[in-house]
Amino acid sequence: MNFSSFPKESVKVEEVIDCIPVGVAVLDTNLRLQAMNRALEAMTGFSREEAIGIDCSHIIRNNLCTQKCPAKQVLENDRAVHLEGNIVNRERQKIPVMIHASVLKDDEGKPLGVIETIEDISLLRELDKKTRITHDFADLVGHSPKMQKLLEILPIISQTDSSVLITGETGTGKDLIASVIHRVSPRAQGPFVKINCGALPETLLESELFGHTRGAFTGAVRDKPGRFQLADGGTLYLTEIGDLPLTLQVKLLTFLDDKEIIPLGGTRSARADVRLIAATHRDLQAMVRQGNFREDLLFRLNVVRLEVPPLRERQGDIRLLMEYFLNKFNRQFQKKIKGFSPEAIEILRQYPYPGNVRELANMVEYATNVCHESIIKQEHLPDYLGGPWDEALRPEVRATVGEMGSYPGLEESIGKRVADNRLNWREMERRMISEALVKSRGNRTKAAKILGWGRSTLWRKMKQHNLV
């Protein structure tokens, strides 16, 4: 319908909407402006004399206008919408806004037009940004000179679009740093896509990274976008880059050069606006010397290099992290533990942490769970901390220790312990299975349920233990 038949009350519409402190626009069903208030005049820079009768997309200039026009959605679905977007005003300022739109109807329920409120949320966004930055960096705890150096450079690196290579031992917080870089970067609104280069076989990894076209291989029934495409406008985080096969290193190199990727089985390249962050615990220079990693790729990834120090080199940070994790797990487990006893502090300070911050976090989590007093004491710490540290490492830690070169003699001791531990675990597992089978009177379905496993897992493990 034409807005000229809008009821007589329309005369008063502007007087009424002028009292509203956010921008208000009244549109007819053709989405032409019929009324706007002073707040919207100030926001857009157009006077109502200029704007009345013009398609709202030319006056409000919301980014949603050309694709997901809120007013059109409201008229089509007869349902109010609330959308966040931005406008560009006559003063050439881009303003983030929140738009609420709903249908105006006559007495018979026939749509007369649309009423939109456009709220300037730039202050809110600024505040959000500041809070988010403070919050994001709050996750990175450390006062040691090495960490301070890293924390000083992070905000600067975040604002650039350069590739970043994060190196450091396992458990030092490479993933956290990558995620913080993304969250405080101009790409924060875009996706943060992570992929572990060591977790997938080569062909699968290629398809995962670059996508594939229909018919690229048996079972490829439709085009599938790769992680590069999924990360468009955001950040792609390649963890364990040292495990990337040589053939894929070439493809990655091509992307870094041309910002284009070719999906598996495809002939046409596609652009991907992606910032790359790579991480590894391996010595890439040594891998280059051995011919396992391309030197030219290393040079391109190495634009910004962040070396995350191991915990043993972060003097003073252990104490700080102990308190940080204690607070965290206190909140998580609803405990009220006040601190650590001097003996517990000493043990935790002396430990070499081959598993770095992750290992310390695990220890504090364990202690917080076990402790039912107000102070964490020596007995609340994991047992293997009681003796000499190199004689009692957990399997999880042992798996990572092989990567360390700074503890001569450790690997031998660890190797022995691993063997012992495996034996113990095997025995224990066998016993658990036997007990479950006895309890279930030989019923494997019931036994699997008791153990919390699937039936096939139980069968596989029974086979391993020669129980079938």
Place this chain on the structure above:
Amino acid sequence: MSEKLLITIWRDQVAPRFDLTSEVLVATVDSTGEPLHSKTVVLPTVSAEDLCHMILTEGINTVICGGIEEEYFEYLSWKKVKVIDSVIGPYLQALELARVGKLEPGAILREEASQG
């Protein structure tokens, strides 16, 4: 000497936003404003940066657009590209006025715009 104009377009109108433009009209006119030739280009990406890049590589002298952010306006002006922004109305009408040097920033070509 000929002059190259670029108009950001959306349907038959000047596009409301420079940064969200997906189609442009590039027209070449001679020194008297007579049209030599024109072409419509569908942009591969919707990006203000890419559009600025195209404007510079195509050797555009004048850009006619709707809303544009200060950053891109300043950049193009610094690169000696004349920007007639905040134009509302049918792009062909805007082009006609620009050819004869009568298109001003903020022009609202109302009659045609209301026919939309």
